């Protein structure tokens with residue numbers, strides 16, 4: 001089993017419409033509480049004897065003591081925490097507003113950070129609307145130079161939506177003067193939560209994606225990889241495969257990977273941030289043995305069982321009959337995106353905790 005523990009150290013400056021972890025305003029974790037959490041994890045995690053990642057969420061640069069947080073974590077549990085493989089996603093807003101940029105970037109480098117990933121949703125007006133912050137677009141434009149000046153590689157993450165397509169030429173002209181940048185297009189997930197139900201009106205359909213044909217040869221983008229996904233994971237391509245889909249079998253074949261979240265109070269939850277399915281105890285108050293046992297009892301929650309009780313899901317053929325005929329052709333990043341969308345359309349209950 002592989003384990004990921006995300007510690008929520010702060011909220012976000014944005015409320016992105018595609019966000020599957022329900023990001024938005026949130027409190028900063030108390031530095032002393034954070035240090036105690038890391039101390040306790042340094043005792044519990046080795047006992048799992050497994051591949052483990054500890055990550056920080058949501059917008060790290062929003063925390064006033066992020067430098068101390070990075071240094072403490074890297075010093076205490078370097079075997080589980082480093083930025084070596086992280087793409088360091090950020091909106092840039094909080095970092096650009098800090099006085100200690102240099103010290104924070106230096107702490108990141110010590111913890112092996114090499115790159116930063118900036119997500120773009122459309123031209124300035126549309127980007128700011130999609131992230132809910134009027135500083136959003138210009139912060140990205142200015143933070144690129146900052147990262148590059150400190151030797152970070154910059155990767156642009158173009159988040160697919162209807163505006164990204166209509167604004168494509170304008171977006172490219174904004175970023176065309178930058179060098180040593182690469183990029184890819186992300187097709188947003190669908191999960192059975194309110195934020196993503198509301199995002200559907202912005203989700204690109206198959207025919208809209210075709211407008212990007214032969215336009216993705218910039219920033220070393222892999223146009224073929226993008227269109228392979230568009231061809232494979234649009235509703236009309238997936239629909240014929242649904243009739244004999246076996247949810248239980250598909251759930252078993254998902255990666256053996258478990259996700260946990262520790263919130264600003266030290267509460268440990270089973271499930272990704274914003275997608276909790278069970279409370280397991282408080283890191284500071286619950287004994288190490290109880291926490292370890294609660295973690296070990298949990299099976300993988302990579303897909304399907306992360307949101308649904310597999311035993312009560314409708315039969316695929318019944319789902320098929322209920323959503324026929326399709327009146328849209330939305331594009332998803334994988335089969336599951338379309339299936340969760342359809343399950344949600346017929347009001348399939350989830351096991352997500354309402355908080």
Ligand code: SF4
Pocket residue numbers: 011012013014015016018019020021022023024058059091
């Ligand atoms: S996508 Fe990232 S930055 Fe945007 S609201 Fe979600 S967690 Fe915050």
